[in-house]
Amino acid sequence: MVVNVVECIEGARKAKGLVVIIDVFRAFSVACYAVDNGVEKYFAVGEIDLARKLAADHAGILVGERDCIKVEGFDYGNSPAEIEEIDFSGKTVVHTTSAGTQGLVGAVQADEVITGSFVNAGAIVEYIREQQPEVVTLVAMGTGGSMRAQEDMMCAMYIKNELEDYPNSFETLKKFLASVDSAEKFFDESKEYAPERDFELCMDLDRFDFVLRAEPREDGAVCLSKVTVASA
Helix, strand or coil, rough: CEEEEEEEHHHHHHHEEEEEEEEECCCHHHHHHHHHHHCCCCCCCCHHHHHHHHHHHHHCEEEECCCCCEECCCCCCCHHHHHCCCCCCCCEEEEEEHHHHHHHHHHCCCEEEEEHHHHHHHHHHHHHHCCCCCCEEECCCEEECEECCHHHHHCCCCCCCCCCCCCCHHHHHHHCCCCHHHHHHHHHCCCCCCCCHHHHHCCCCCCEEEEEHHHHHHHCCEEEEEEEEECC
């Protein structure tokens, strides 16, 4: 198994094999919390207009951000704290973000695509081991899909180390990530769209025992489906 690490939207577009699109702060942490809360259908899209159309067609709940701030008219922003107690049983969620969902729809050369975050990192590792692909590409989506974000790169390296049986120290990693530029918003009380609890929820290692697999649709969206990993 060859494990490659690439970055941002350009990396997602070129990614091959089993591809993990990583967005820790906050898209694919949000997705895991929402799915765990009972979502029946989960659409991830790149464009806001398509998100609105899918939500209208499926009586869906709109979740998402641009520049970290909730899109006007959406039901929820891209915040796990905002949705962690929401019962989505039987509901359709439509999610669009500046980085994570862009990577999902952009990974057109992949054999298979799953989402990546710390909250289900162990399940991701076990799923990859079960699938035994020849090539794994870990895509650290970064800030806005265009600039390195340490949390995504560190998550990619954490998963790679686990797959290759190198030691990890998550507590050290968590302390480091609390100090990086992309985490500043969580500790700034003036930024109500990014509560401090978001950081804790996004860094809750191995909270979930499932992966989210992305299936492309003809309209340009992808549908996320939950795959429970028994050994996670």
